[in-house]
Amino acid sequence: MRCGMEKTFSFEKLGQDGKARTGVIHTTRGDIRTPAFMPVGTAATVKAMMPESVAATGADILLGNTYHLMLRPTAERIDRLGGLHKFMNWDKPILTDSGGFQVMSLADLRKLTEKGVTFKSHIDGSRHELTPERSMEIQRLLGSDIVMCFDECPALPADRDAIAKSMRLSMRWADRSREAFGDRPGHALFGIQQGGLEQDFRQESAEALRNIGFDGYAVGGLAVGEGQEAMFKCLDFAPDMLPEDKPRYLMGVGKPDDIVGAVARGIDMMDCVLPSRSGRTGQAFTRHGVVNIKNVRHKDDPRPLDENCTCPACSNYSRAYLHHVYRSQEMISGMLLTWHNLHYFQELMQGMRDAIAAGTFEAFQKTFHETRANGDIERL
Template structure:
């Protein structure tokens, strides 16, 4: 039985739930990233309160430190992290691109050199799946081989073929549809025909879900969107669809409109640590001198602990200047609440058959600046649950 239960569609956009061993995930869903088994500076209960149903952890990093066997002995990721919801683990394929020079690839698998102690970690497709199961992941990702934007066509084609062979081996190694769902990853470089072909091959392997990988690797946003749309053409509607590594509000809503169900990105917490708040009127940088005596909250109407708690931009700016980690915490909570609200708005709008209008309002708000009237209206709509315009 499929783990996906759709409750409404609006054009290509859809809403519903993904069933996992640790509960249901409301779709479309944004997954905060907890690379090392923690969403940086945020308590799990706070992550939940920001609207997240599911987290992403990185199997590659956790296998190196503290090690899968230790995590298994300590009761698994959920027990260790005190997070009682679902967890999706990334296989390590992304690190084959991002850690250029510390990983080598052959047809049998990948070899990583630990940045912590220089030791070697050998991962085959079968071992990647077993490793994630040992960590206790609800959603296991196949080992894949992405390529950076600008890679030669022959290099991308070879990586895509390898990804397909590895997907078959992962599929044989793990039955899926049990405690651990198994998602395949489609690649195809930056060629639309290859993207379609890869999505068709991977979708044909009958995974519990299909991810589109190898995007957000330096390509311009229109290329990213075109590649994702090409792949989506070949992923059947009854299969959960996940685009890895996105993104901005505009990217997320473009992809929700194209029928994508799941996303992950380090952006909200990384921006928070740089003093940047995501708002319905676009990004707000606390580094700007204009906020030195600005007593307004980051965003009027935002229910997060920073805004609802009465913390001013002036105070937060001061905390950043003083290097106080409370600033990182409060901005992370705000940014995660912002993306949680974006998804609440999307789900509600799809259920009301008003997704196109919702997307237009969000984009108009983003164009208006952090304190514009449309942005304030969008923020309020998200807090209350989106009400369709007449």
């Protein structure tokens, strides 16, 4: 670890059960309890939520999006206004992604070279260039606590030659990201393992990242259409290739059963837009599975979404009300369902942390899957 970083960013493992780990990531802006789920605040906001409401759900850290923020309102403007934490009124840690994934998936007319990516904005068609050096500069201007190195994320399935070429380019970019990041006490840089579903490429990538040296390591390039079975098969070996004493972050995951399966395979951190996006489209995650509040079965139901949930949606409102405001396209619908979903996800993380610490993670998984398999409560 770099000089000066020991006191300001560290990972402390507190317990392990099988491959599942629980611990704390110490940062200058507060501790992150692991396994950790990071709500996604794409454009400096978790949609439909106030920052203090997100904190009330139990979130220790948020994710911000380099691609979206560089285009609007720009990283330079956020820097002039005091940095991302002040700008969005969030005083806990923030992780920013590198922008690479969004460039590949959202931008028009992109051109990939050894130097980086040039692309046209999906907002106004303006031309931009994103390189490892520019990504590090943008994330420095934003002031995020955890910075991700710039990488390319190929869509799966892809042939081995394409995956190998992409992975090796990402490793060269990781080296340049490390160089451009420099020495920034209080801020951490994570490397991103690539290699698709190929075990030998994942190993090659992990060794390259270890040689460069990072404060944490991400498993990238999954949850991009390969399906859960293939993803879990990759996670059976990929996290084990990364340093035991550093946080392991699975990018862009996911559904509750994906999260539990990832933690069982040694993952410490995850992020996904799913709880907030689903909340805005009338989907609620509960211990019994997904509830579609738009369904007519709920229109006369006075019961809460989940009688054991303490979030505002479940404590104060009926399924009938939630159905009504969704059907009426009222803003409170997305607010209440997003709060509920984020609360559920954070409760799931706390349940796993407790079970790992107690050595009962296998029993936790069994109960989790059995309860979900039973499905939603009977309709009235």
